[in-house]
Amino acid sequence: MFENILSQKHVVMQLTEDLKLRSLPAAMLFEGPEFSGKLSAALELARTLGCRTEAAPWSCRCSSCNAHRLLLEPRTILIGDRYFMQEIVVAESVLLRARNEAAVYLYQRAVRKLARRFDDFLWEGDEVRLGKAMAPLSKISEALDDISPGHELPAETALRKLCSGIRDSAKKLCDLLPTDNIPVDVVRRVSSWSRMTAGEEPKVVIFENADRMQESSRNALLKTLEEPPKNSYFILLSSHKRALMPTILSRVRPYHFNEREPEQASEVLQRIFRDDSAQSSSLSEYFVRTGFGGDVPLEKLTEDFLHLALGNSHDDVRTVLDRLEKQLKAAGGVEWARRFLESLTNQLRRVFRDSSVPGIELSKLEQWTKTIEAHREYIEQYRIPTIQVLESLYFKMKG
Secondary structure: OOOOOOOOHHHHHHHHHHHHOOOOOOEEEEEOOOOOOHHHHHHHHHHHHHOOOOOOOOOOOOHHHHHHHOOOOOOEEEEEOOOHHHHHHHHHHHHHHHOOHHHHHHHHHHHHHHHHHHOHHHHOOOHHHHHHHHHHHHHHHHHHHOOOOOOOOOOHHHHHHHHHHHHHHHHHHHHHOOOOOOOHHHHHHHHHHHOOOOOOOOEEEEEEOHHHOOHHHHHHHHHHHHOOOOOEEEEEEEOOHHHOOHHHHOOOEEEEOOOOOHHHHHHHHHHOOOOOOOOOOOHHHHHHHHOOOOOOOHHHHHHHHHHHHHOOOOOOHHHHHHHHHHHHHHHOOHHHHHHHHHHHHHHHHHHHHHOOOOOOOHHHHHHHHHHHHHHHHHHHOOOOOHHHHHHHHHHHHHO
């Protein structure tokens, strides 16, 4: 068990000991930086809990493990937002490069992390959302049948066509995700589902980016955690522990995931993503460089945007915004916008630190940082079209 969780020895030891002593709590918090393996560990814990063998090796061929490896186990539920399109694009690059069974599993899991957000019972009563999701889900399922473990992969041209179709369908699903991350009705349905007494098999619910839930959703979750159902496990994932309600924190056992060192990130890139030539010092950097499609690197786009706002560019605003809109369509929306704004903030800090642009005072840096954060909320919470938000941001920074 946990053979696929790299460079997190303390967490693996803690979880293994809790399982051995049968002291695993019903409510857990996996907290730590992005790209530190929190979801992978939660999924591996769910597989281990359902495994029919005591040692629960990754290669176990019991029916439960077979389903878990492909994220098809119905007693494990995934809810919450994630960098879906990035992960799918990165996994696609691995699949096309490696063309082996490990890459097939990586790709299937990346796609199903998104598809499983549309399990029918999660959206009961929301027939409009389910109706719109039906066609892309069906196309994804059909395409994945041709990209399955134990079967020969299609020729490269055919495989690229299948992956392209899956990407198009995945973008449509991303557009259907709720704006408030985990709506209160979804929390209530998950709570009711976990209390159903059909069988004694363990049920696992994974709340990704639990810190982004609205207050109503947090309160509904709190009620469930106060009296968790028998044989049900709730795993909250967060990169911002302090943003969680103290009352929720008091009811979960924390498991801390460390930031991976560059050499540890390199090991993950080599063993999991089959990339021996990656120059990235972190998984975050690798995902930004590899997972955003399009022709222009994210760093170059943020640099162009910043110089335009500072008045140090020969480009006009329409040219830069057109480049951003093209990249936005290629990359899949909100997650790309979030990364763009993070990169822009980092560029600002670098400019201030290096004094490469005279006249930028700390007060102005702080003002721009707050403005960027406000515009991020316009995209994430209010779903205002990204290109409109970026145009507004430009004029705010331009002053």
